[in-house]
Amino acid sequence: MMKILILNGPNLNLLGLRSPQIYGNQSMEQYLEFLRECYADVTLEYRQSNHEGEIIDIIQQVGYDIESYAGIVLNAGAYTHTSLAIADAIEAIKLPVVEVHISNVAARESVRHTSMIAPVCRGSIAGFGMDSYRLAIEALI
Ligand code: DQA
Secondary structure: OOEEEEEEOOOHHHOOOOOHHHHOOOOHHHHHHHHHHHOOOOEEEEEEOOOHHHHHHHHHHHOOOOOOEEEEEEEOHHHHHOOHHHHHHHHHOOOOEEEEEOOOHHHOOHHHOOOOOHHHOOEEEEOOOOHHHHHHHHHHO
């Protein structure tokens, strides 16, 4: 069965608790249940890390396995705006990466308008709430 890795960065373990007016009330675990019902033919793996280096390790671990994975759905959180190292990891691997944001980052503070990772991702989806993850999966299958 084809796999997709959903990889969340810092503070996204707090979904459901963190700024619900921006990120909604649902935990990632609840939303994953819904996604797994929608995509029964795809193995949706989920990882989350608050650590830049660990995110890079995970990207490297799966990034060359084009036999098993259709791609990576990445919400790099605030590292989106700062991390040349994550951008370099994405550029290095073979799998396509779709950049995801729950909020419409373009409508928020100017520091969130820059994405270090956008140029090396297959594409970017932002502003559709948790549905941004589903739309990213649609882009990969
Ligand atoms: C986010 C947007 C980022 O600017 C922020 O730092 C996050 C979440 C989003 O999903 O909307 O942690 O990536």
